[in-house]
Amino acid sequence: AQSVAQPEDQVNVAEGNPLTVKCTYSVSGNPYLFWYVQYPNRGLQFLLKYITGDNLVKGSYGFEAEFNKSQTSFHLKKPSALVSDSALYFCAVRDPKADKLIFGTGTRLQVFP
Amino acid sequence: SAVISQKPSRDICQRGTSLTIQCQVDSQVTMMFWYRQQPGQSLTLIATANQGSEATYESGFVIDKFPISRPNLTFSTLTVSNMSPEDSSIYLCSSRDRNTGELFFGEGSRLTVL
Numbered sequence: 187a188q189s190v191a192q193p194e195d196q197v198n199v200a201e202g203n204p205l206t207v208k209c210t211y212s213v214s215g216n217p218y219l220f221w222y223v224q225y226p227n228r229g230l231q232f233l234l235k236y237i238t239g240d241n242l243v244k245g246s247y248g249f250e251a252e253f254n255k256s257q258t259s260f261h262l263k264k265p266s267a268l269v270s271d272s273a274l275y276f277c278a279v280r281d282p283k284a285d286k287l288i289f290g291t292g293t294r295l296q297v298f299p
Numbered sequence: 300s301a302v303i304s305q306k307p308s309r310d311i312c313q314r315g316t317s318l319t320i321q322c323q324v325d326s327q328v329t330m331m332f333w334y335r336q337q338p339g340q341s342l343t344l345i346a347t348a349n350q351g352s353e354a355t356y357e358s359g360f361v362i363d364k365f366p367i368s369r370p371n372l373t374f375s376t377l378t379v380s381n382m383s384p385e386d387s388s389i390y391l392c393s394s395r396d397r398n399t400g401e402l403f404f405g406e407g408s409r410l411t412v413l
Contacts, residue, residue, distance in 0.1 A: 220401075229303075229391055229404035230342070276341065286332070287402055289342045 188213045188281045190260075192290040199267045200298050207262040207293045209277030218280035219260040220287065221251055225273045233275075236260060247271070267297045301326045303405035305392050311411045312382050319378045320408045322392030327372035329395075333365070336389040336407070345390075348375050382412045 189212045199205045211217055221233040234245025241253040251262045262275060277290040304323045312318050322331065330349055334342040345365055346354040354367040368376045379386050389407040396403050 227406075227409075229305075229406040230393075230402075232399075232401045232403060235401065285330075286344055286347065288344075291341045 188279045188288050190219075190277045190279045190288065190290040192275075192277055192293045194293050195291075196294045196296060198296045198298065201269050202266050205264050205267040205271070205295065205297070207275050207277075207295060209260045209262065209290060210258050211260060211277075211279050212258065213279055217253075217260075219251075219253065220278040220280070221245065221249070221260075221262050222276045222278060222289075223247075223273050224276065224292075230276065233262070267295075269297050269299055271295060272297045301328070301394070301396055301403060303392055303394065303403060305390075305405035305408050307408055308406065309409040309411075311413060313413055314383055316382055317378055317380045318382065318410060319376050320390055320392070322375045322377070322405055324373045324394055326397065328397070329372070331369065331375045332393045332402070333367065333375075333377045334391040334393060334404075336391060338387065342391065345377070379410065382410070384412045386410065387412045 191210045219236045222230040223233050224230050233249050234243050236243045236253045244250045249264050251260055253260050274292050274294050276292050278287045302325045306321045332347055333345040335345050336342050344357050345360045346356045348354040348367050348369040350369050350372050364380050366378045389409045391407045392405040393402050
């Protein structure tokens, strides 16, 4: 069965510092991986995805994610964090047979001024 | 990308009552998805709704508790029936963007059951 794990409930980082939000996956076959962000009292917004090709995927708001097949990871990164990046981040994997997304438990990112 | 509007955005409900959440997409879509996000937890898929057919429910969710309508290609409703405090959650409607193929979401309906 497809699954993703987000080992950190919360990540704290100072504004201007690089940030990493971790995600590992377990899939049968080729992984389709996604990152979504949820701002307070808002729905989810798509950030980026990996389907195939370059292991470094660039997305919205300056975020990027690195697909690492040997480590089965898809960590979200940003070189310089902003206070406005503070939100809840979800990693997800698509189950191609069922055409649905399976979400991780979420990581709350807190960026301090 | 397309836009999803959900109503109500939030509500406080009494135990034993039912509430219907509406989801309107600004373009025609084949599949619509209903998710539940319980407090402090991730999103769980409730069901997939295709226009003109019965919704497909995930394990642990049943039609009697969460009846879904899908009368046309831009609209769906989810009813939370006979509510209990355990149903207090954010309910999110989503669909797939026709151009990018990615899931996009409404802003959610936050239900509190007393």
